[in-house]
Amino acid sequence: MTRFDLQPEDCPPYYRPYIDLLGEEELTVLLERQMGNFPEFIRSIPEDLWHYRYAEGKWTVSEVLVHVLDTERVFQYRALRFGRHDATPLPGFDQDAYVPMSLAMERTPDDLVEEYLAIRKSTLLLFRSMPEERMFWKGTASGNPMSLGALGFILCGHQKHHRNILRERYLGRQGKG
Template identity: 35%
Template sequence: MNKPKEGDFNPQWGRYINAVQEGDLVQLLKDQEQDLLSLYSSFSEEQSFYRYDEGKWSLKEVLGHIIDTERIMSYRLLCAARGDKTPLPRHQDIFVNGTSFDRRPLAELIAEFCAVRTASITLVQGLNGEELRRAGVINNAATTAVALAYFIIGHALHHLNVVREKYLMPH
């Protein structure tokens, strides 16, 4: 499936979608899962509490945000692929503040990410080209299922890049 074009998604998502290389969606999801597992498995429990600045998320909170966003976007992908035109609102970043990811063991969060990613992979694997091209309405913009899949990858990629750039320093 080709990478979505402008007009297939809300322009605000361009930075996430455009950051992803074109390729087989399932393989991109699987490769990124391995990348995230490799990175997060390198952190100790103590390191997972690290914040690079006051008011910034801990490494656990970054992972929790990736998990929550993927869950939400996978649901939206399902809605679009099945032809549901019910307008869905913008998703807020309130979820990190609505729980305490830091109270949970890092290994548990990593396992949860794997479960959510497996669900996303099996969802995308089960869709055909017509279903991936269907659009739903997200934040007042027509958004195709394939754009939502690319968003999932691009959003996680963005946060993994932030982790590599801002969190991987001597601490």
């Protein structure tokens, strides 16, 4: 499945910008490619920027990265439920409440790379285990219908979105990136 196989009703419109960031790759190819290059990106961030925030009230670099990990875990769980045809509506999650509880400021780049690789490998294996026709199965999350395939592309686009933000607003302002 590619993102072009998705229909407008596969996810709420506010997720479309994440999906639109992606190319034409099959979902599992994209998941695997990101698993190869995102750790390199994390390791490329200078340690003196790890606790940098570009404005008051914004997350630090480490908090943004932990947010990416937390979101992938939430979406992975949703994908498991949708892929097992569980029709129980799933609640949303408050990303702003998760960040202070994540202890991101105590994490190291190596910690986050290790954790990212474990999470992404699990995500990749989950999506590889799903037959193509299940990619169109829908569940409800945060009060909205979503397809299993859309969940996969959204989490890839979400990661790319935050990588872009880190490059533009965090690393770019410091003359790096």
